[in-house]
Amino acid sequence: MEPITGVIITLNEERHIEACIESLKQVCSSIIVVDSCSGDRTRELAEKAGARVVIQKYLGDGPQKNVGPDLAETPWVLSLDADERLSPEMAAEIKALNLSESPVPAYGFPRKNYIGSRWIRHSGWYPDVCVRLYDHTKVRWKDVRMHSYVEARDFRRLNGSIIHYSYRGVGELFRKADSYSNAIAKNLYQRGKRAGALSPFCHGLTAFFKHYVVKGGFLDGVDGMTVSISAAVNSYLKYAKLLEFQRDPEILKNEDFSEVW
Template sequence: MNKITVTIITLNEEYNIKNCIESVVKICDEVIVVDSKSTDDTVKIAKSMGAKVYVQKYQGDGPQKQFGVQYAKNNWILSIDADERLDQDMVAEIQNIDLIKNEYDAYSFARKNFVGKKWIKAAGFYPDNVIRLYNKKTCQYSDKKSHSFVQADRVKKLNSHIIHYTYLSYQNWIERINTLSTRDAWAMQQKGVRASKATPIIHSIVAFLRKYIFKGGIFQGLDGATVTITTVFHVYMKYIKLLELQENEKTTK
C-alpha cells in the first residue's frame, strides 16, 4: 500500500463523515480530521473510525485544509471534503500508482457533482477537475479563505472520479447558498475586498454570461438553467452580504 494520509475538514458533518472515511480506508494508513468546532456528533464519529481529530476555529478554506498537513506522518496527502467519496475506480487507480518512483507532484481527478441522486453535468458542473492527491514536500494549499486549491507544478490527470454529494436536494442547494455566501462574504472582507452598490449586479451579470453562454448552459436544458440561476443567486448574495458587512463596519466605528 502507498503511504498516504487523508485530510478532511469538517463542520457539523455527522451525516457525511462515516461514509467519507469508509471510502478512503483502502488507500491510506492515516486519516486526519480538522474540525471547526462542530456542535453535532462529527468528532465522536470520526474518532470512533480511527481518525485523528484536531479542533480549531474555522480560519478559511485554505488555512483550514493546510492546518492538518503538519500532523501527517506521510508525504503524500489526499485531501477530500466530508461530502465527497472515492469511487471504486479511483481506489483502484490510486492503489496502482507508485508514489515512491514517479515524476509528478500531484494528481487531479474529475468530480461528479450530485444534487440528491441526480448527477448534474451542465454549465461547468462536469468534469470539474480538482487536484486532491499531492506531495506535501512540493505542494500546498493556497491561503485563500474561500475556494482554495492545491498549488502544484507537475500534475497528472487520472481517469477516475471523486463523487461529490454537493447538495442533498434542491431545497438544500438554496440553504447551502445562504450559508456559503455568508462565508464567502466574510472571506472577501478578511482579504480587504470592497464592494460598491453596483458590484452585486455587475458580478451577477458576469456569472450569468459565464455559466449560460460560455459554459453552454443555454444548450443544456433545465439543468443548464438551474445551475446558471443558482450561481447568479450565490454571487449576488455574497456581494450584497459584503456590502452589509461594510455598512456594519461604519456603524461600529
C-alpha cells in the same frame, strides 16, 4: 503500494463522516480528521470508524487543510471533504500508482458534483478538476482563507472521479447562496474592494450567461437552469451586500468581521 494518509476537515458532518472514512480506507493506511469544534456526533463517529481526530478551531480554508498533512507520518496525503467519496475507478488508479518513484508531486481528479442523486454534467460543474493526492513535503494548500487549492504547478490528471454530494436538493443550493455570498462580501470589503450601483445586476447577469450559455448549462435541462440561476443569485447577493456595507453604516456596524473566511 506507498502508504497514504487520508485527511478530512469537518464541522458538524455526522451525516457524511463515516462513509467518507470508509471510502478513504480503500487506499489509505491512516486517516486524520481535523474537526472545527463540531457540536454533533462527528468526532465520536470518526473515532469509531478508525480515524485519528484532531480538534482545531477553524483557521480558514487553506490553513485548516494544512493542519492534517503537517501531522501525517507519510509524505503522500489524500485530502477529501466530508461530503466527497472515491469512485471505484479513482481508487483503482491510485492503487496502481508507484508513488515512491512519482515523476510529479501531485495528482488531480475530475469531480462529479451532485444535487440529490443527480450528477450535473455541465454548467461549469464538470470536470471541475481538483488536486487532492499530493506529497505534502513538496506542495501545500495555498495559504488563503477562502477557496484554497493545492499549489502544484506540475501535476498529473487521472481519469477516476471524486464523487461530491454537493447539495441535498435545490432548497439547500439556494439557502447556501446567502451564507456564501455574505462571507465573500465581507472578504471583499476587508480587501478594499468596492461595488458600483450596477455591480449586483451586471455580475448576476454575467454569472447566469457564463453558466447557462458558455459552460453549457442549457444541456442539463431544468437542473442547468437551476444551477445557472443559483450562480446568478449568489453573484448578485455578493455585490448587493458589498454595496450595502458601503452605503449603510448601521448594517456595517452590526456585522461581525472578526472571522471572515
